[in-house]
Amino acid sequence: MSRPSTEQAVLQDISANTTEEQFKQVADELKHAHPIDIIRWGVEQIGASAITLACSFGYEDVALVDMVSKVDPEVDIFYLDTNLHFSETYEVRDRLRKRYPLNFIRVTPALTLEEQAAEYGDELWKRDPDQCCRMRKVEPLKQILSGYQGWITGIRREQSITRAHTEVVEWDAGFGLIKLNPLAFWTTEQVWSYIHEHNIPYNRLHDQNYPSIGCFPCTRQVKPGEDPRAGRWAGSTKTECGLHNSLVK
Template identity: 45%
Template sequence: MRPASLDEIRAANERFQLASPQEILQWGVERFFPRLLMATAFGAEGCCIIHMLSEIQPATKIINLETGYQFPETLELRERIKARYGIEVEYIYPETTVAEYEAEHGGPLHVLRPDQCCYDRKVLPLRRALQRLAPLAWISAIRKDQTAERQKADVVQWDQKFQLVKLNPLLNWTKKDVWAFIHRYNIPYNPLHDQNYPSIGCWPCTRPVAPGEDDRAGRWAGKVKKECGLHVVEVKDGEGI
């Protein structure tokens, strides 16, 4: 299978500007499967995409970065998805357990150096997984209206950081679209969403939001950090789109 050229990526992005998420995923499957990957933190958006993939190509490889700091509700959701769709999301682990990691650094790094913690427990394990799985494209569940950074994303783009084509099939969906889809198809979702956790990551870096707060205000609350580094858009002159 040949990798996508920048011209092909550009053309696909133009073609799918107004397409449905299913149409974008269908193209991604036809063009890249089995070298197509989805990484999910089991957010509401990710659950919608898993549901769609269960109908389009249920053998699509799906991974979760199991940092060791995820909520029990998140781990349980993986089992509920397996029961519902027969899809077993693969856990990608860091090299050390939480106990080993905290002992090595004299305490939890997520308190004082969350960027380092995310790098060690998410970015590095993801890079190792990408080397092993060798996908040509991956699927993310980001939405444009989540952060200013995500506003810059395209439906189909070149991911400079990970050197992959990135499909963002839900980019133009709103939160309302996501929840309408979840309720319409009775899709399993994290029960923490019903307890004022609109965005769920690791438990030490996630708190519920108050009425009127931004959906991602509960992620790394009190810190400048708003992304774990996986979905930061990196486009260099002449590269990517």
């Protein structure tokens, strides 16, 4: 997809003048705004039907579901169903669907788990997690994002060193669309305060030392003092599933 062309002035300028610098300028202007206002800005710029929220049902994402519902319930919310989520994750999905009258889109991989096992062997995640993530997450993500001009994510600077330079609005060169990270500058405490203040359903695994929750074969509890993402792909050098970095091809 080429750079976006919208009717709105700010993004038109960015589009016309290209480059990261323009995005950086907008990001700097927006970075102190409340995440709801950042979402509102993005929806106004891009259009409610052209922007979507990526939801993995972690605590940042449930806060964003609430915020999106307040800005415009026409915004789609999608989740990547690898068929390998914890039952608690499906449970919070169902609670959110009950509470919010939003369009939750289930996105699935091309191969079922059985088909994947037949073609690549059992438990591919143990031998080649990058390939497993590519098939079960990145390719389906690429597919769903091809229908939009912008996406909203729960990435925060505090989450890891690899996310420390996240801006509230960026050009996502990997997928070819605008990326909004409204929580980029929020702390863990700020997100949880928002959740409690608004009584938003959240994954109860968070109360059992799972600060970051992905597929069950690749997620474990963290110990006191460990990095919040230490429970993801523990024991390997992998730190990201590829949705926000290099597995995009």
